[in-house]
Amino acid sequence: MALETVANYVNEARVLLQDIVPPYRYSDAELVSNLNLGIMTARRNRPDLFLSVSTIPQFIVSDVANLTLFNMDPQYRVAFLFFMVGFAQLRDEEDTQDTRAAAFIGKFTQQLMTLS
Amino acid sequence: MSYATERLIKNARISLPGSLDDAILLEFFNVMDQFFRESSIWTEGIPFTAYPHEPLGTVYYIEPESVSTIVRLISVSNVNGFAQRCLMSVPGEITFMYSPPSQEPDVDYTYTAEVALSITDPVQRDGYPEFPQWMLEKYHTGILSGLIGRMMAQPAKPYSNLQLAQAHMAAFRKTISVAGTESLHRNVNNAQAWVFPRSFSTRRR
Numbered sequence: 001m002a003l004e005t006v007a008n009y010v011n012e013a014r015v016l017l018q019d020i021v022p023p024y025r026y027s028d029a030e031l032v033s034n035l036n037l038g039i040m041t042a043r044r045n046r047p048d049l050f051l052s053v054s055t056i057p058q059f060i061v062s063d064v065a066n067l068t069l070f071n072m073d074p075q076y077r078v079a080f081l082f083f084m085v086g087f088a089q090l091r092d093e094e095d096t097q098d099t100r101a102a103a104f105i106g107k108f109t110q111q112l113m114t115l116s
Numbered sequence: 117m118s119y120a121t122e123r124l125i126k127n128a129r130i131s132l133p134g135s136l137d138d139a140i141l142l143e144f145f146n147v148m149d150q151f152f153r154e155s156s157i158w159t160e161g162i163p164f165t166a167y168p169h170e171p172l173g174t175v176y177y178i179e180p181e182s183v184s185t186i187v188r189l190i191s192v193s194n195v196n197g198f199a200q201r202c203l204m205s206v207p208g209e210i211t212f213m214y215s216p217p218s219q220e221p222d223v224d225y226t227y228t229a230e231v232a233l234s235i236t237d238p239v240q241r242d243g244y245p246e247f248p249q250w251m252l253e254k255y256h257t258g259i260l261s262g263l264i265g266r267m268m269a270q271p272a273k274p275y276s277n278l279q280l281a282q283a284h285m286a287a288f289r290k291t292i293s294v295a296g297t298e299s300l301h302r303n304v305n306n307a308q309a310w311v312f313p314r315s316f317s318t319r320r321r
Contacts, residue, residue, distance in 0.1 A: 045272065048139040073136050115133060115274045 003077035006063040006070050009035055013084040016104075026088050029061040035070070038083035038108065042076075045112050049076060079111035117244050120252045124260055131264050134274030140267065141243050145235065147262040147288070148245055152234035153187050155295040157251055160184070161228045166216040168225075176210045176227075183246045184233035195224045202229070251295075258291020 003009060010031045019025045036058045042049055043056045049072070050056050059068060072080065086104025089097045110116060117125075128140050152158050162178040180186060189204035201213040210229055235245035252259060265284030268277045301307040 048136050048273075051136070051138040051142070075134060075136075113272050113274065 003072075003074075003081065004069055005067045006032060006035065006059050007065070007067055009070065009081060009084060010064050012081050013088065016081070016085045017088055027061075028064050031084055031088060032059050032061050032064060034084040034087040035059060035080060037087060038080045041083065041108075042080070042112060045109070046076075049073065076112065079108045082111070083108040117240075117242050118249050118252070120249055120256060121244055124252065124256065124263065127260050128263050128267070132267050132275040135267060139270075140263070143266045144263055145239070145245055147259060147266060148235050148247060151251075151255070151259060151262065151288075151292055151295070152232070152247070154292045155299060156188065156190065156232035157295045157299040158184070158233045158247060159190060159230055159299075160233055161230050163226050163228050164210065165225050166212065166227055168216050170216065172215050173211055178208055178210060178229050178231070180231065180233055182233065183236065183238070185236040187232045187234050190230040190232055192227055192229045194227050200227060204229075204231075255291050255295050258288055258294070261285070261291065262288030 003012065010028055013031050013034075014020045014024070014026070017026055039056055039058065052071075057070065059070070070080075082104045086101045086106075086108060089101035089104065092098070092101070125137070125140060125144070128144075129135060129137075132140070160180050160182060162180060164176045164178050166174070166176055178186070186204075186207040188207075189202065189210065192200040192202040192210065194200060200216070203211050203213060205211070216225070216227075235247050237245075239245045261284040265281045265288055267273075268275055268281035268284065270276060
């Protein structure tokens with residue numbers, strides 16, 4: 001199944017960010033950090049996503065190479081991917097990137113909270 | 117997990133897009149707990165022994181055989197089936213309102229407390245609470261309404277819908293009421309809840 005490991009998320013995020021050829025514009029550490037921030041935000045909006053764990057999962061850059069699993073319900077995996085991409089693009093200063101970042105982060109919230 | 121439970125969860129998933137099985141399971145426990153507590157449909161007779169020489173106010177401890185928690189005392193009867201006047205201020209602790217009546221020396225001092233039960237922890241390995249399955253099969257649609265209603269009443273979820281939640285909860289409350297009445301009549305159509313003559317069966321001896 002797609003999007004099972006932290007590495008899967010990082011690789012898929014690179015596709016959407018058009019950053020698949022090294023040297024990378026966005027480092028693995030940055031993208032993993034974005035995933036962690038997405039998890040923290042999701043915990044606030046949807047605590048039921050983390051019913052089976054006592055503390056929310058947080059990852060480090062070595063989890064990419066170690067193929068560490070990110071145990072998330074398949075219905076919500078894409079939402080986390082959108083957050084990672086959106087948050088990465090927030091750092092860009094170009095106007096077009098700002099719009100894209102807002103769209104991705106909005107999509108993340110939308111998928112967590114609403115039917116669409 | 118029984119077929120009836122599996123069908124219930126599948127039905128709930130269809131009506132609750134974006135819901136998580138863990139969340140459904142949590143609410144399933146709440147729904148079944150409310151159903152049993154308010155309907156008194158799940159009962160069990162628990163035997164205990166009380167001797168006439170024991171002082172008034174003696175506490176007799178009872179514990180159900182099934183994995184369950186005691187909700188309320190329905191009745192206490194002696195070996196001859198005569199009702200005794202008892203209280204249960206704390207679930208599982210029975211006291212007589214009068215001293216247990218003296219009986220012949222060789223008679224059995226065993227009494228039976230009929231209690232209403234509800235689900236409790238520990239649940240089964242798959243996370244589902246234990247209870248008699250026929251109750252879920254009989255009141256399946258009403259319990260499903262309760263489950264969907266509680267889920268839809270949760271705030272800020274893809275499946276949140278206060279209007280539908282109210283409709284489902286009304287259907288659930290009706291099911292609880294029907295189950296309680298049918299339980300009183302022991303599932304016999306048009307049956308009366310007591311045996312004639314009523315004063316004979318309830319009179320203290």
